[in-house]
Amino acid sequence: MRETLVLNASFEPLATVSLRRAVVLVLQGKAVVEQARPGRRVRASAVEMPVPQVIRLCRYVRVPFRRRASWSRRGVLVRDRHRCAYCGRRATTVDHVVPRSHGGEDSWLNTVAACAEDNHRKADRTPEQAGMRLLTAPFEPTPADALVLALGAREGLPEWLAGQVAVSAA
Numbered sequence: 001m002r003e004t005l006v007l008n009a010s011f012e013p014l015a016t017v018s019l020r021r022a023v024v025l026v027l028q029g030k031a032v033v034e035q036a037r038p039g040r041r042v043r044a045s046a047v048e049m050p051v052p053q054v055i056r057l058c059r060y061v062r063v064p065f066r067r068r069a070s071w072s073r074r075g076v077l078v079r080d081r082h083r084c085a086y087c088g089r090r091a092t093t094v095d096h097v098v099p100r101s102h103g104g105e106d107s108w109l110n111t112v113a114a115c116a117e118d119n120h121r122k123a124d125r126t127p128e129q130a131g132m133r134l135l136t137a138p139f140e141p142t143p144a145d146a147l148v149l150a151l152g153a154r155e156g157l158p159e160w161l162a163g164q165v166a167v168s169a170a
C-alpha cells in the first residue's frame, strides 16, 4: 500500500511510496521526514522514528518529461523488488508473461521478475499453459515512480536493517 507522499527537494510532489520504502529512503539519508502521522512510531531494528506521511528528498531530482518510463530488464527487477512473481523468492531473471515466441512484447505489462528456476519451468508457455499463477499483476510505473524506485534500491541498506521494518503504535 502506498501511503507516504514523496516531495522533490523543491517541495513539488513526485510520487507516493509504501511506508517501508519511505523509511528506507530516510534511513539511507536520501530523504527527510516533512510530516509524520501523529501518535504512531515505526521501528527498524535499533532505530525508531515517527511514521512518515510526507518525506522530502534531500537532493533535487530532475524528472524526465516523458509520459512513460522506458522499459528495461533492470527496471522490471527494481519494480518487482527482485521478487519472483511466481514464488516470491529472490529473482534474477525477467520473464515474459506471454512468451516472445507467442507475440509477447518487451513491455512493463508483459514482463515480471522471476527466479531462474520458475523462468526455466515456465519456458515457452503462458502462465495458464504452465499451470503457474502470478502472485501480483505487472504494472507500468510512471517516470516519477521509476525514479523513486531507483532511489530506494535496497543495496545501500545494511543487512541487519533490511527486512526488519515494523510499524507500532506509540
Ligand SMILES: [Zn+2]
Residues within 6 Å of the ligand: 084, 085, 086, 087, 088, 089, 114, 115, 116, 117, 118, 119
Ligand atoms: Zn520463483
